Amino acid sequence: MTKFLLAASAALLAVPATAQNRIDLVRPDAPELAAHGDHVVGVTTMSFTREGVPDVARATEDGVETYDREITVEIWYPAAEGTEPGGSYTALLRDGMTEVQLAGRAARDADPAMEGDFPLVLVSHGYPGNRFLMSHLAENIATKGYVVASIDHPDSTYDDMGAFGSTLVNRPRDQAFVLARMAELDDPIGAITDGDTAAVIGYSMGGYGALIFSGAGLTEDFRASRYAPPQELLEINAMGADTMADLPDDRVKAVVAIGPWGRNRDAWNAEGLGAIETPLMLIAGGVDDVSGYDAIRSIFDETVGTERHLLTFDNANHNAAAPMPAPEESWAVSESLGYAPFDHYADPVWDTVRMNNVTQHFVTAFLDLHLKGEAEKARYLDLVPDSADAVWDRAEDGTPNEADSYWAGFPERTARGLRFETLAQGE
Incomplete structure (x- = not known):
């Protein structure tokens, strides 16, 4: 029996x-808007x-040197007519060593479309992560007429994990820099x-950076905490600092923060978060124990300077919505980690593809509304807050009856386990 179980386990772990x-x-x-758009895309x-x-990762109490920070960016874009769809990506797993092949719709180095004026979307991963972690979302958005730039943040990738303080200092500054470079x-x-019409999507520490980039300066207590790097380098992101005054960029028309880290460590207070004026969508797992679901709700409550939404996946943890489906190679135990990196991508309750599709749907509606001015997309964001309270009442031809309040774009019985809440500016 023991030999049988060992053989079965080995078979399950085989790739x-x-x-x-x-x-x-x-x-x-x-849901409806998860479907790919009309554009064949290149990458x-x-x-x-x-x-x-400043070289934050290597700063000491004795000093800090400067260096040139090389930032790799993966860019998806509408491709020229006649481009054959399909291609692959070579990416690293969470262990920072194992190469995997990802398959998608984008054609590598395809000629861009001959004409167009496509809004720009930045994608910013967690700590650690890489530019492919949300490739599913980047590729999906690009098919709908966006140029998407996904950033590899130095000192924060699987094969380049530096001191955490580098992420705290550099994350919003990397985002602002890549926006400027892409726009020019x-x-x-x-x-x-269209670099004058942009959005930022950030996961975990990417969400932390996006909130600072939007104007939420850090509290004095957090800047003096154990997380702060030496040489007062975190002061650049301080609430009220001159260096924060010019950071928010009028070109950014919308922000999506997925499981943003920071409020659970009092990185911001209500005053700091109240400075954000950019339309905001928060996405979270209802039992997130990394960024803290209650802390994410505090961000939702305290960003009173703008209209904001909160999409909750009930009973999902920190991997809600953002990571791509776990590569098959991640099911095997990593020698360097001592465990299977599967847990870095997957959620024990929700199917990842399901969460990705729901996220693609809501992000599409949010971006189309705020970056393309498609007012009709607002109906996908005007919902009964708890999907369990939504009523499906349709005629045989699918036309909603008067009592119908089901979530727009969701087939019957498919919105369960989700909540979508909205607060207006000033609330």
Whole structure:
């Protein structure tokens, strides 16, 4: 019996040589706006350099040097007519060593569309993470007419994990820098990019950065906490600092923060969060024990300077919504980690593809509304807060009857376990 169990376990952990690891799956029961758009997309890799920045990760009590910060960015964009869809990505797993192949719809280095004026979306991963962690969302959005730039943040990737203080200091500054560089691109991708109309999507520490980038300066207590790097380097992101005054960028029309870290450690207070004026969507797992679900709700309550939404996946943890489906290779125990990195991507309650599809639906509505001015998309965000209270009452042809209050875009019986709440500016 013991030998049988060991053999069965080995079989379960074995990885097929033909692992597909698709990032572009859309389930038959997905909400309406999760479907891919009309554009075939291309993807390319670029590198930008922030010159002469403090080397936070290697700062000591004796001093800090400056260095050139190389930032790799994966860029998705609408491709030229006739482009054959499909391609792959080579990415690293959470262990920072194992290479995996991801399959998607984007064509590597395809010619960009000949014309267009497509809004810009920045994607910012967690700590640790990399530019492919939310590739499913980036690729999906690009098919709908956006240029999407997903950032590898130095000192914060799987194979380049530096001191946490570097992430605290640099995350919003990296986001602002990449926005500026993408907006000034002088090439065929730049020719179709509307850099004056942008959004930021951040997960975990990416969400932390997005909130600071939007104007939420850090509290004095947090800047003096054990998380702060030496040499008072975190003061650059301090509430009320001159260095914060010019950080919010009028080109950013919408922010999506997924499981944002920080309020659970009092990085902000109500005054700091109240400074955000950009439309905000928060997405969280209802039992997030990394960023703290109650803390994320506090962000929702305290960002009174703008209209904001909170999408909750009941009983999901910190991996709600953001990570791609766990690559098959992640099911095996990693020698360097001592455990299977599967848990970095997956949730024990929710199917990842399901969460990805729901996120694609809501993010599409939110971006189309605020970046493209498609007012009709507002109906997808005007919902009965608890989906369990929504009533399905449709005629045979699908037309809603008077009593119908089911979530727009969701097929019958598919919105359970979700909550979507909205607060107006000033509330």
